[in-house]
Amino acid sequence: MCKKGCRSKPMRFPRISIFHFSLFILAFAFSLSQADVSAEASISATQVGVGEPFQVTVQVTSDEKTEGLPWPQVEGLDKFTVAKNTGTTHSTQTTIMNGKISNRTLFIVNFTYTLTAQKPGVFQVGPIRYAHKTYDRNLGSANITVVKQEAGLTSQPSLTKRSAYVGEQLLYNLRIIPSQGVQQINLPQDLQKLIGEKFWFQRLDKNVEAKTVKVNGQDTRVFDVRIVLFPLIAGTADLSGIPVEYQQVSRTQRRRTGSVFDMFDDQFFGGAGNVVQMTAMASPISMEVKQLPPEAPADFTGSVGEYSISANLDKTSLASGDALTMTVTIRGDGEPKTITKPRLPDLGQFEVFDPEVTTGSAVQGSTLITTKTFKYVIVPHRRGEYTLGPVAFSYFDPARKAYAEAKSQPLTISVTQGKEIAASPNRVMSQREIADIGSDIRHIKSGSAPLRSENDFLYKHPWFWLLFSPTPVAFAMLFMVRTRSRKLATDATLKRKTLAGAQLKRRLKEANESLKQRNSREFYKALSQAVVGFASDKLNVEFRGLTLEDAKAQLRKRGISAASVAEYEKVLNMCDFGQFGGGERDEKAWKESLDATDNLLRMLDREL
Amino acid sequence: MMAGKWLRIRAIRFAFLVLALASLSPAAVSQQALARATKAYQQANAAYEKNDYAKAADLYRRALDEGVADSRLYFNYANSLFRLNQPGMAILYYEKARKLDPNDQDIAYNLRFVNANIVDKSPAPETNALTKAITFAHSAFSINEGLWITLGLFSLIFLSAILALYAGAAARGALITAMVLAALALLAMTPSLAIKIREQETLQYGIVLKPAVEMFSGPGENFQVLTQVHEGTKFEIVETRGDWVSVKLANGKGGFVRLSDLGKV
Numbered sequence: 051m052c053k054k055g056c057r058s059k060p061m062r063f064p065r066i067s068i069f070h071f072s073l074f075i076l077a078f079a080f081s082l083s084q085a086d087v088s089a090e091a092s093i094s095a096t097q098v099g100v101g102e103p104f105q106v107t108v109q110v111t112s113d114e115k116t117e118g119l120p121w122p123q124v125e126g127l128d129k130f131t132v133a134k135n136t137g138t139t140h141s142t143q144t145t146i147m148n149g150k151i152s153n154r155t156l157f158i159v160n161f162t163y164t165l166t167a168q169k170p171g172v173f174q175v176g177p178i179r180y181a182h183k184t185y186d187r188n189l190g191s192a193n194i195t196v197v198k199q200e201a202g203l204t205s206q207p208s209l210t211k212r213s214a215y216v217g218e219q220l221l222y223n224l225r226i227i228p229s230q231g232v233q234q235i236n237l238p239q240d241l242q243k244l245i246g247e248k249f250w251f252q253r254l255d256k257n258v259e260a261k262t263v264k265v266n267g268q269d270t271r272v273f274d275v276r277i278v279l280f281p282l283i284a285g286t287a288d289l290s291g292i293p294v295e296y297q298q299v300s301r302t303q304r305r306r307t308g309s310v311f312d313m314f315d316d317q318f319f320g321g322a323g324n325v326v327q328m329t330a331m332a333s334p335i336s337m338e339v340k341q342l343p344p345e346a347p348a349d350f351t352g353s354v355g356e357y358s359i360s361a362n363l364d365k366t367s368l369a370s371g372d373a374l375t376m377t378v379t380i381r382g383d384g385e386p387k388t389i390t391k392p393r394l395p396d397l398g399q400f401e402v403f404d405p406e407v408t409t410g411s412a413v414q415g416s417t418l419i420t421t422k423t424f425k426y427v428i429v430p431h432r433r434g435e436y437t438l439g440p441v442a443f444s445y446f447d448p449a450r451k452a453y454a455e456a457k458s459q460p461l462t463i464s465v466t467q468g469k470e471i472a473a474s475p476n477r478v479m480s481q482r483e484i485a486d487i488g489s490d491i492r493h494i495k496s497g498s499a500p501l502r503s504e505n506d507f508l509y510k511h512p513w514f515w516l517l518f519s520p521t522p523v524a525f526a527m528l529f530m531v532r533t534r535s536r537k538l539a540t541d542a543t544l545k546r547k548t549l550a551g552a553q554l555k556r557r558l559k560e561a562n563e564s565l566k567q568r569n570s571r572e573f574y575k576a577l578s579q580a581v582v583g584f585a586s587d588k589l590n591v592e593f594r595g596l597t598l599e600d601a602k603a604q605l606r607k608r609g610i611s612a613a614s615v616a617e618y619e620k621v622l623n624m625c626d627f628g629q630f631g632g633g634e635r636d637e638k639a640w641k642e643s644l645d646a647t648d649n650l651l652r653m654l655d656r657e658l
Numbered sequence: 659m660m661a662g663k664w665l666r667i668r669a670i671r672f673a674f675l676v677l678a679l680a681s682l683s684p685a686a687v688s689q690q691a692l693a694r695a696t697k698a699y700q701q702a703n704a705a706y707e708k709n710d711y712a713k714a715a716d717l718y719r720r721a722l723d724e725g726v727a728d729s730r731l732y733f734n735y736a737n738s739l740f741r742l743n744q745p746g747m748a749i750l751y752y753e754k755a756r757k758l759d760p761n762d763q764d765i766a767y768n769l770r771f772v773n774a775n776i777v778d779k780s781p782a783p784e785t786n787a788l789t790k791a792i793t794f795a796h797s798a799f800s801i802n803e804g805l806w807i808t809l810g811l812f813s814l815i816f817l818s819a820i821l822a823l824y825a826g827a828a829a830r831g832a833l834i835t836a837m838v839l840a841a842l843a844l845l846a847m848t849p850s851l852a853i854k855i856r857e858q859e860t861l862q863y864g865i866v867l868k869p870a871v872e873m874f875s876g877p878g879e880n881f882q883v884l885t886q887v888h889e890g891t892k893f894e895i896v897e898t899r900g901d902w903v904s905v906k907l908a909n910g911k912g913g914f915v916r917l918s919d920l921g922k923v
Binding site: 492 | 682692693695698699700703706707721725726727728729730731733734735738758759764767768771772800801802805806809812813815816817819820823824855858
């Protein structure tokens with residue numbers, strides 16, 4: 051606790067006292083006697099309050115440059131806190147003597163002592179002595195009367211707990227008790243630097259209002275600055291002192307001269323006291339921050355304190371495919387950022403969209419309460435009566451020193467038949483798909499028709515490809531037949547040659563018929579006609595009527611081999627013998643004749 | 659006599675050739691298996707009608723185990739799977755059914771319906787009227803139907819030609835017109851059929867059967883996870899490498915998924 055100001059600074063130009071003036075004259079006299087260096091001393095006040103700073107200044111004037119000038123020797127400074135600084139200026143003096151103009155540059159150094167008394171009393175400052183080279187002078191001394199401040203400010207910090215868990219809410223209260231003459235109390239803007247990284251904090255009150263409380267049995271006007279703290283790191287945590295700045299209006303006693311100008315010292319004219327910017331430093335506080343127990347629930351996100359959760363629906367009855375809003379509210383006194391999404395029950399029959407989250411905070415007494423609301427849009431897929439299990443939120447309860455779970459009451463929804471499945475707004479759907487939504491799948495295919503194996507693809511079966519062949523083959527054949535028949539119609543030779551086989555077949559049939567009737571003559575006649583007719587048709591030469599020799603000559607002429615010609619002669623002779631010479635009568639001989647004829651016709655067929 | 663022998667020899671050779679080609683045909687499902695599958699199928703239909711979808715699915719599964727591939731069986735099985743809240747499996751069997759019977763409107767409808775409610779969605783590409791018409795024509799018949807139509811058109815061309823050989827001048831004009839039209843239809847038909855056969859032989863599709871499946875950049879879990887695909891998502895199977903399958907999604911992105919996470923259409 052710091053009851054008095056720890057630092058101060060003058061707010062007004064120091065007034066010149068008579069003592070001050072006499073000291074100045076004395077010093078000036080000395081300065082005249084020394085051409086190179088002169089010194090004088092001055093003091094801003096001889097009566098000050100405790101903690102009120104005042105200045106003692108020694109001004110040294112020299113022809114030389116001021117580097118290396120020593121500080122004055124001032125006694126009696128041990129009763130004060132001292133701050134020293136220097137300042138340098140220079141001036142030029144111009145003199146005309148006997149018509150000659152000469153310039154002289156003077157360097158002036160001010161050695162300033164800012165003194166602050168820590169306790170009341172009368173203290174001597176001085177003697178003040180200045181020595182440099184040949185210059186050595188006593189500049190005098192002065193008695194300073196330090197009086198107790200009539201006004202001031204007391205700051206009393208307090209903490210609700212000196213031992214807390216990580217994340218647990220604590221209240222840091224800084225009670226400011228101002229005295230008379232205190233005005234414009236300010237806390238530093240950047241509290242985070244002072245509170246440090248070991249805490250997350252928030253001021254409870256935007257504006258600090260004065261209130262009157264009993265202090266030591268007396269009504270006292272106080273200001274309470276309330277800050278909630280959440281320790282972030284386990285271990286020893288130090289809250290450094292928080293400086294409270296204020297303005298102190300101090301009245302400095304001045305000897306009355308009885309002149310009319312004394313009236314300007316009256317407070318009415320603002321000249322009766324100094325306004326001093328003061329700072330009261332609150333004492334630091336140390337505390338112990340405990341680590342949370344291990345084995346936290348899986349969904350624990352660091353919330354420490356007392357929490358509650360509630361859930362409600364904007365409607366409890368709707369059609370499938372329609373949307374409803376489930377609002378889940380989590381409320382607690384832990385660090386606000388630690389409240390995350392709650393654990394939802396199994397909503398397998400629902401489509402659940404990401405929630406809209408809003409966060410709010412309120413002060414209840416001296417506690418910061420955070421409320422986080424999650425609004426889920428959910429769409430039931432199917433009709434039915436549903437009971438949604440509790441929505442849960444895990445936290446650590448420092449009062450019970452255990453993890454706990456806040457649960458909401460179960461919710462009941464009645465879903466009637468409607469759209470079976472709702473269209474999700476974040477999905478890309480075609481118009482056709484949208485049109486489909488709201489109906490069911492089509493029913494199974496029934497019927498007693500036996501199953502068949504439909505993956506037996508035709509192209510894997512060679513027989514299928516063979517089915518492509520009949521029509522082109524038929525076309526080709528018919529085309530050729532048609533072309534040939536047209537040709538035969540216009541070419542008699544070709545026609546005769548082409549029909550030779552058919553004629554032969556007919557004649558051999560006649561021979562077979564004769565053979566069945568055992569008519570030897572007719573049999574050999576038919577064979578003879580078949581051989582002669584075949585040769586005539588093939589060669590387009592009429593063999594009938596030709597002698598055998600002529601016929602053989604024609605055959606040779608047409609390139610028939612000698613063997614075939616000889617066979618031709620042999621068969622015809624055999625037929626003549628059979629017809630006209632009584633011939634063979636047994637079936638064996640007929641059969642041999644038939645084979646010989648067949649052999650001849652093959653030979654002729656090959657060669658013709 | 660000689661010609662008759664010759665013809666007999668040719669006929670015998672042709673018969674042997676046909677028998678040899680027939681022996682190369684794929685083995686067909688036996689009649690006994692078809693009968694057993696049909697019985698299970700009808701029992702499954704009865705169970706489905708009684709809303710006993712689990713029993714229906716089990717019986718449909720038995721019918722499928724007989725080796726029967728019938729679009730009705732696939733369709734009904736997919737319906738029962740959908741009722742049992744297995745959208746991935748349902749899509750798989752709707753796709754199998756559509757492959758066998760691309761013209762069936764019920765299959766197309768149910769497939770659209772289930773696809774509309776899966777997580778991963780591929781927006782249908784914008785098409786113009788011409789593309790739509792070509793797509794419609796292409797999907798208007800199955801492979802076997804296309805093959806029969808092709809055979810019919812081919813035969814019609816030559817039959818018309820045969821008739822034209824002997825027809826009078828007036829009829830010949832009509833026959834030639836029919837022949838030209840059939841030839842044009844055949845020309846239009848053949849590429850579509852060729853594409854279908856090629857797809858049947860070379861392209862294979864898969865359906866994600868698990869709620870969420872990670873797609874890796876390589877065939878192993880040590881590779882980078884590219885994305886996550888969800889149940890019911892269809893993709894093209896590029897190749898199979900052991901327990902991993904290289905796949906290509908409809909948006910062109912590819913990766914590897916576990917073979918056990920998908921079903922092949």
